[in-house]
Amino acid sequence: MPDWVLATLAAAFCQNLRSAFQKQLKRRLSTWGATATRFVYAAPLAAGLLLMLIWGRGTPLPDGPPHFFVYAGIGAVAQMIATGLLVHLFSRANFATATAFTKTEPIQAALIGALLLGDTLTLPVMLAIITGIFGVILMSLPKTPGHPGWRLDGAVWTGLLSGACFAVSSVSLRGASLSLEGADLLLGTATTLAFVTLLQSALLLGWLAWREPGQIRKLFAAWRQAGWVGVIGFAGSMAWIAAFTLQDAASVKAVGQIEIVFTLIASRLVFRERLRAAELVGITLLASGVVGIVLLNR
Helix, strand or coil: CCHHHHHHHHHHHHHHHHHHHHHHHCCCCCHHHHHHHHHHCCHHHHHHHHHHHHHHHCCCCCCCCHHHHHHHHHHHHHHHHHHHHHHHHCCCCCHHHHHHHHHHHHHHHHHHHHHHCCCCCCHHHHHHHHHHHHHHHHHHCCCCCCCCCCCCCCHHHHHHHHHHHHHHHHHHHHHHHHCCCCCCHHHHHHHHHHHHHHHHHHHHHHHHHHHCHHHHHHHHHCHHHHHHHHHHHHHHHHHHHHHHHHCCHHHHHHHHCCHHHHHHHHHHHCCCCCCCHHHHHHHHHHHHHHHHHHHHCC
């Protein structure tokens, strides 16, 4: 099996495991408290990696142009919002469905590109988009008896917004890393990751201190479980970087949809959640549509 496939599988697994830990932490922490665990506990690892690269290689810290800080700032805030929405969604939908909603990123990107930029959508891509949208509708059908069957569950909007914010974050953070001229891929990525996680930690701790001061104590009191969120999230980020270094992004994103399988397993075995037939079919259709869009747009 190629190294980039192994790296992608590891990244998807880590991402799914991190989300599972955050769902469990949601029982002890608020939405933003659980969200903060991803960044607060990952920041020291990212900063440590950057220091090791600088001292170990004897190379200076990359000089960031002004637009580096713009890209990194937008990416950091978008990622925080996306993660917060996903954590909030865990209390409104089961683990597999909540995670699947965030996988609508390629569908949204294709539609936005067509509407705003005039991108051409071929018939196969349009069919893939329709398949994905139909999958989202099936996942979003109301679960409450007596609820109008034609009205989508409100969780769909939270999930779609989370996916959109993840898309903005991915593009912005890539732009930030690429703006560091003269730095190789590893050093540029480590610099971006360290800056972004430190900024996110400062913003979230400041928000918690202002709005939910009790959550900071709970956040650090839960270090045994919350620490794993940071460690696993950091490992997942490094695996994604390795995969994108070895293979084109379209192929990596397609293989990365394996996370849907991991979420189904975790939903059933870890959280003892039962998927409705409509949800299972919807997740399958969404994953198929996303993979189709990614591969057809190569």
